Amino acid sequence: MKVGRPSKTIIVKEYQLEIGKVQVFEDYMVSIFDEGTTITQEGLFQILGIIEIHFRNKNFGFISLRKHSYAIDPMTYIQLREISNLKALAVVSIKEIDMHNFNIEKLFYKKTMKFFINIDNALIWIKRRVRSTKAA
Numbered sequence: 633m634k635v636g637r638p639s640k641t642i643i644v645k646e647y648q649l650e651i652g653k654v655q656v657f658e659d660y661m662v663s664i665f666d667e668g669t670t671i672t673q674e675g676l677f678q679i680l681g682i683i684e685i686h687f688r689n690k691n692f693g694f695i696s697l698r699k700h701s702y703a704i705d706p707m708t709y710i711q712l713r714e715i716s717n718l719k720a721l722a723v724v725s726i727k728e729i730d731m732h733n734f735n736i737e738k739l740f741y742k743k744t745m746k747f748f749i750n751i752d753n754a755l756i757w758i759k760r761r762v763r764s765t766k767a768a
Contacts, residue, residue: 647682651675652702656686659762660693660755667700676708683715691717691765693758697751698725704733709740720761721745722754 645656652665661682665671683692694712712718721741723734726749734747744761748754 644686647678649675649678651678652700654679654682656682659690660695660758661686662695662697664697664699665702668702670703670705671708672705673708673711676711680711680715683718687717689717691719691762693720693722693762694718695722695724695751695754695758698723698727698730701727701729704737706737706740709737713741713743719744719765720758722748722758724748724751724754 641657643655643657647654647656651669651671652663655662655664663679669675686692712721721744723730723737723745725731725734725747731747734745738745746754746757748757
């Protein structure tokens with residue numbers, strides 16, 4: 633799996649949270665959560681704060697780069713789906729278990745969400761989704 637950011641992409645801000653790292657770009661954000669952590673309501677509140685700071689009145693996408701194994705409280709997806717300007721959510725991993733988990737996570741999220749094994753393809757998809765919703 634190719635990890636890192638594509639060339640000519642500038643990180644607007646990087647946050648080191650207790651649960652991992654969040655990188656904010658112009659119209660999307662990337663999370664890289666720590667090995668063994670559990671994403672709960674508390675961790676989600678930190679992410680919601682970042683969203684409020686950088687994307688308050690702006691459509692954006694979210695990429696979950698699954699470099700490590702961690703757990704997610706499914707209730708966080710119910711809260712995430714209520715963010716009206718979050719237009720696309722991508723999960724990037726080469727691990728089969730992450731693909732299985734993704735299929736379960738989709739049941740809770742119920743909005744536009746896609747699985748990728750390559751971050752470049754995820755970025756193309758995210759940017760396309762965010763751009764198409766701006767025109768609408």
